[in-house]
Amino acid sequence: MSMEPKIINPEAIEGESFRIIETELEEMKAKPQLSPEEFTVLVRIIHATADFDFAKNTVFHPEAVKSGVNAIKRGENIVVDVEMIRAGINKSGLSKFGCEVLSFMSDEDVAQKAKELGITRAICSMRKAANVCPRSVFAIGNAPTALFELIRLVRNKKLFPSLVIGVPVGFVSAIEAKEEALKLGNYDIPYIVTRGRKGGTPVAVAAMNALIRLSTEKG
Amino acid sequence: MSMEPKIINPEAIEGESFRIIETELEEMKAKPQLSPEEFTVLVRIIHATADFDFAKNTVFHPEAVKSGVNAIKRGENIVVDVEMIRAGINKSGLSKFGCEVLSFMSDEDVAQKAKELGITRAICSMRKAANVCPRSVFAIGNAPTALFELIRLVRNKKLFPSLVIGVPVGFVSAIEAKEEALKLGNYDIPYIVTRGRKGGTPVAVAAMNALIRLSTEKG
Numbered sequence: 001m002s003m004e005p006k007i008i009n010p011e012a013i014e015g016e017s018f019r020i021i022e023t024e025l026e027e028m029k030a031k032p033q034l035s036p037e038e039f040t041v042l043v044r045i046i047h048a049t050a051d052f053d054f055a056k057n058t059v060f061h062p063e064a065v066k067s068g069v070n071a072i073k074r075g076e077n078i079v080v081d082v083e084m085i086r087a088g089i090n091k092s093g094l095s096k097f098g099c100e101v102l103s104f105m106s107d108e109d110v111a112q113k114a115k116e117l118g119i120t121r122a123i124c125s126m127r128k129a130a131n132v133c134p135r136s137v138f139a140i141g142n143a144p145t146a147l148f149e150l151i152r153l154v155r156n157k158k159l160f161p162s163l164v165i166g167v168p169v170g171f172v173s174a175i176e177a178k179e180e181a182l183k184l185g186n187y188d189i190p191y192i193v194t195r196g197r198k199g200g201t202p203v204a205v206a207a208m209n210a211l212i213r214l215s216t217e218k219g
Numbered sequence: 220m221s222m223e224p225k226i227i228n229p230e231a232i233e234g235e236s237f238r239i240i241e242t243e244l245e246e247m248k249a250k251p252q253l254s255p256e257e258f259t260v261l262v263r264i265i266h267a268t269a270d271f272d273f274a275k276n277t278v279f280h281p282e283a284v285k286s287g288v289n290a291i292k293r294g295e296n297i298v299v300d301v302e303m304i305r306a307g308i309n310k311s312g313l314s315k316f317g318c319e320v321l322s323f324m325s326d327e328d329v330a331q332k333a334k335e336l337g338i339t340r341a342i343c344s345m346r347k348a349a350n351v352c353p354r355s356v357f358a359i360g361n362a363p364t365a366l367f368e369l370i371r372l373v374r375n376k377k378l379f380p381s382l383v384i385g386v387p388v389g390f391v392s393a394i395e396a397k398e399e400a401l402k403l404g405n406y407d408i409p410y411i412v413t414r415g416r417k418g419g420t421p422v423a424v425a426a427m428n429a430l431i432r433l434s435t436e437k438g
Contacts, residue, residue, distance in 0.1 A: 013339075013364075013391045013392070016389050016390070016391050017389060020391070021390065021391045027263070047389075048388070048419065049388065049415035049417070050389060050390065050415075050417045050418075050419075051270065060337070076365075081304075082307075083306045083307075084303055084306040084307040084420065085387070086306070087301075087302045087303040087306035087307075088301075088302075088303040088306075088420070093296070106242050120232075139228065145232075151372070159373070162271065168237060169267070169268065169269050170232075170269060170422070171235070171236040171239045171240065171266070172232045172235050172236050172239070173232070174269070196269075197269035197363065198268070198269045198270065198316040199269075200268065200269075200421050201269065201303065201412070201420055201421055202419050202421065203419055
């Protein structure tokens with residue numbers, strides 16, 4: 001019977017997965033030029049998606065990992081675009097540092113404002129973030145309009161993210177929003193961006209959880 | 220300035236995305252032989268992942284959509300493996316039918332049992348589901364061990380799912396678990412399965428939300 005899984009210990013499953021990913025990256029000669037910490041983040045993104053395209057698509061601003069880890073250690077909040085990302089983030093890992101994960105997308109005032117203006121709740125959620133917590137880590141996995149608005153608020157000096165994980169998935173405006181996000185370096189805002197259409201909740205969650213783990217390891 | 224997104228109305232963004240997906244499926248000549256309802260589910264999966272591999276990988280048992288829609292209309296519960304999937308499912312859409320989304324993975328008794336037996340919480344969460352709600356829709360997006368255990372419980376006549384969305388992502392046991400799930404038809408259990416490594420939270424959520432929408436449309 002082949003019915004039983006070969007490995008059922010959770011840590012063993014994870015370890016074996018990472019070994020496979022590293023081996024295949026070597027074989028594909030697709031292992032990009034990354035620092036060990038950046039490579040850790042990339043491996044976790046591939047682990048969450050089983051998609052090696054992210055080895056080519058993922059772009060790290062040189063200060064991204066350091067700035068994200070430092071922000072977590074300082075207890076900054078993490079602002080996300082959708083609830084699903086909040087559900088996936090390792091909140092007990094974050095709580096040690098006093099960080100909270102905030103999503104404004106479903107707030108009553110945000111929904112009302114969006115309806116009033118005929119724009120996405122995602123846009124309004126970023127405006128609320130600029131009022132409530134302008135210095136935070138931002139993880140945008142779904143709404144290109146949130147990422148566009150975030151960039152606009154940075155340019156207008158209303159938002160000062162410690163790190164932008166800009167990885168919305170999609171067919172309309174996602175590529176364009178992420179190409180704009182690559183210019184955040186001009187404003188000294190570090191980013192992790194997945195170019196092209198791909199990205200999404202698992203990518204945002206994997207990147208955040210990798211940073212949380214790095215923060216914990218580095219005491 | 221190319222800073223502003225071209226389309227900011229949420230319904231318009233979604234409509235345009237679906238148009239692009241359908242066009243590219245035609246162009247790729249990858250449009251599989253599916254019923255209109257199955258095609259709707261597939262388009263939503265591609266929309267959530269920007270990954271056309273799912274046109275090749277997604278397998279529908281012939282009764283899957285019908286059985287899932289009927290289960291929702293009967294007010295059956297939806298059992299998921301991880302919280303992230305629950306967060307993404309359209310719960311207000313489900314509440315009309317009296318359905319609840321249940322996840323047992325983080326339950327105290329499940330965690331304790333898993334530790335005791337040295338197995339995954341995912342396995343124990345399926346055993347709890349067999350006790351609590353053996354007739355439900357199951358959406359497994361992350362844990363191959365949950366899917367293996369679900370299949371074992373079906374074989375042992377402890378679990379009678381109306382539909383199994385079996386789409387765990389990963390490098391260890393995911394492929395094998397999904398190949399086993401393709402045999403659920405032998406037990407008259409309908410399934411939606413993504414063969415290979417790919418799958419995950421967005422795929423499980425997209426499939427569920429497509430079924431919820433179909434249930435609503437078909438009033």
